[in-house]
Amino acid sequence: MTRSTPDRSGVRRRRLAEGLLLLCALLVAFGVASVHRGSSVPMAAARATSAPSPTAAAKPTATSTPTVTVTPGTTATPGVTPTATVTPEPTATETPTTTASVTPSQGPPGPAEEVGKHVYLRDCAWCHGDNGGGSGRAPSLKTDGAADADFWLRTGRMPLASADSKVKPGAPAYDSKTMDALVAYVGSLGSGEPIPKIAPGSKQIGESLFISNCAPCHSSSGTGMILPDGTWAPTLFSTPPQQVAEAIRIGPGQMPRFSKDDIDQEELNGLVSYVSDLGSPQVIGGHPLDQLGPIAEGLFFFLLPLPLLVVVIRLLGKKAP
Amino acid sequence: MSPVQKKESAPKSVVVCFGIGALLFAGFAVAYALDLGTPVLGATIGGGLAFIALGLAIWSQLIDDKEPEYVEERNVGPSPEEEFDTFHEALVTEPVPRARVLWGMFGLSMTALGGAALFPLRSFYPSEGGNPDDLLTHTAFAHPRHRHLVTEEGVLIKPDDLEIGEVLTAFPSNYDTRVAEGATLLIRVDPSDLQLPAGRETWAVDGVVAYSKLCTHAGCPVGLYAQESNQLLCPCHHSIFDVLRGAPCIEGPAPHPLPQLPLGTDPDGYLVARGDFSGPVGASWWGYPA
């Protein structure tokens, strides 16, 4: 019989080589792509132009009538300017014009309150006003409390180095003692939430509340997701429990807040317990593909299994001469 | 028969492949018994199957290396005219007179059967009946029994339960929360920031506004509330709604604003709806009112 077929072993060797090369390239691409996503994405910059919350003294109440024909929405809170810009507090003694560049590390030695006040005046007052009344650059701290201070400072988002700096998480700027002092002082400037207490809670309650309240922005897996104006709801994989609780209560940045009437202490404990597990999920099904869902699964499919099968048939099939 | 002919041994590579495959299958059995988890189970069975595939591939290669190409007639194409005529004759020949009429009546009866068979599909429709146009245009809030707003657990809500910057999902009272139409977003903003459309100045209570949670594009719950920009983002197709101005869609494919619910309070101070939403909730359909 005459051999009329091409050198199949040679063709096969070439195919094998090209297939292996393709697979290596794909594995590298896959590895690079699955490097931990969503780390440290900036939250929305604290807007200096946001209108201040109404002062605590005048919480409006709706006047009630026997029938449900209340006309709400017309009661305005006194003392609040309807314009968007904030005017500095009248008692502010200085409105700094130069941008202070802050390289904080440690406060001076001394009693805690003095330390806190000193650091505040040194690092924060140039934006937030000498008494926390705010300025053109930063909102007032009058309605914030220790929870706010603790959150913003301990996540390293505050203080800002300059007026042009972006708000993003980082290492805390102060050591523990100074931090406590500063938080206490800033908390005393306003009337907001105290630092929430947390205790181990029910993960079942946490799961249910997380899916209902948090998944829309942070994703069911906690991986974080986009927000309207180019900002990001961050990942929750490595958020300390205290910060989770604080964020729920204060609603930092673009995040809405959840008060005690909506999420009580037991529910808060449950949520915090559930979120603390998100960073190390029990992944029982193999590589988690970032728990991102069909986008990642589809990408993986087109990068690995499908090309692999095409390589297989290229090796199995013979080339028509 | 040549006495000097040596028996060739089986190709080692194929034997080894099948052997490893068998071992891996045994490994699966062990992994199952010891409950070693999904990745090990998948790796053992999958690996075993892969080695079987490899063995078969090598085997087929060894065969193919010695195989020439073969050819055979395709033998497919139109049948010769006489053959086809014979076939056609056999099919249409009918001993019974005017068989056309019989076939026609048979066809008619089968059509009737087909038509009749469609009727049981009616049972797929909700047994309570009702016109979809009506059911889609109104929600439970239209009825006094369901006017109060409650949380998912059924708890009544006061405006002060929400702080400024807070969002809460509420439902019509005495109504199954699993029914999609009732999902309502309660958002509290600074009242002085509200710029609701004309005629809706009284629809908010102390800065608490209520919008349908269902996106007017394809019905997904618009769950993302960006507090600082007072915007709602729908994660399905990325429509963005402006909460302060009556939730018009300022960006994205949604065609209508989120319907707004006129809020009021009852004598005890709990939030109630003073009517149904400003428009049908969810996506539009061909009977959507003008």
Added chain:
Amino acid sequence: MSMLHRPGKQLLRTSLRKADDRLGFASVGKTALSKIFPDHWSFMLGEIALYSFLVLVVTGVYLTVFFEPSSALRVYHGHYAPLNGQEVSGAFASTVEISWDVRGGLVIRQAHHWAAHVFIGAIVLHLCRIYFTGMFRKPREMNWVIGVTMLVLAILNAFAGYSLPDDLLSGTGLHIFYTIEEAVPWLGDWLAFLTFGGPFPGRYIIERLYPLHIFVVPALLALLITLHMGILIRQKHSHFAGPGRRDANVVGSRMWPSYALRSMALLFAVAAVCVLAGGLAQINPVWVWGDFKSSTITSPSVADWYIAWIEGALRLWPPTEFHVLGFDVPTQFWPAVLLPGLTFGLLWLWPWVDRRITGDRGTHHITGRPREAPVRTAIGVAALTFYGLLLLASGEELLVEWSRWPIGTIRAILRTAVLSLPWVTGAIAYWLARSLQRSKAEGALRLSAAQLRPRHGEQQQELEEHEEKEIRKTGPVPAAGLTPYEPAEHSGSVSGNGGPVESDGDRSLSEETFWLKRGPKERR
């Protein structure tokens, strides 16, 4: 001879003989074993689909044993702590149980889902191969129509399948499906109410999807696969042009043992890939998404890729809503009802559309090459670009993350791309195809710059001479037992059974090359 005494072989022969006593299959069997199957790796794409279907059925049967197709609430008790003791639907609870509490359940479940990806992916690749080689032409139009039908059924069944667990992600997809049904002209709201048994979500959809997913559609698919392969066996597979290959014959490997072993290897390879992925790559972790509630959602909220192109279209289509003749035309009608309708409608009708474009009404058993039909190739490439961009739009979130641009910018870029890029890629494909036609380069990468420039006259003649040489090369030698094939050099009729084969005079050229010689616009 000594082999005959081996007990194994003797046993085989005896059992076969006993069966043959009753069925008399020796002759048919011999023909079947020596069936010729043409060789090309791209001919095995359909087999990947076939074997992944088998994997789906096998894994699917296992899942039906444990799955509970119920929307009624019950309590989940199992190893997944956050859901332990919570009241969820039976469908969701049983899916979490399969994943967490049934040993081996998750690997089967994940293998099932990955196999669905492989099934549809292979069908799409196979469809592309058929399309770009023009093998939907006569006499294979029926098989093409059957194939497109199977693609549609596969996509619908996959959607039904991942909606069964009643989790938050797929439930949202069902809500979108509901609103897409609403967008069907005039009947839409009735259709949606009929499907779901009332306003969304109703209490019936899981129970209704279940028999469709596990029985009705798989049975239809099995029937269509049988028809598809039956037609293939009757017509015999096509083969690429080459020495000795004509419309009237088929050249390749013998079914047994050559092709069968390769095919078996592919079966195990497909099963291996599905099961390896099922064990090593997590897919659809429904316990993470949470059980479905129509009042909440997770983000990102996208469907699997074979549906996600419709999602992408929904994302990119601007809000267009207007009233006409007393009816409202919903904005989701255009991207979600009309676009898929046109897509599959065009796909179904493509053999006849192609006929109009190319004027090619001949019978073809020689696989075309993409370069031989530049217009068809260009349209195909443009279509792939279009749907690829829609698929990309379904991943807008990732694009926002990588680029840090706002969503509006990404959307604008994608909209522009969808409207413009297909024209560009189509034009490039056309140009490459024409250049390959004129030159004799093996592939696009081997084209030199000079060959990319259009030339006429002598180039065409060179091409014809080359083609003739190819045909006159010594053809393959038939093995003993098969009818030796005599290349008919001088007569027009080349088939042995008297059936007319369309070929030109004394050239014995195939329809393909004949068409090439005459130019694209002329008809036979």
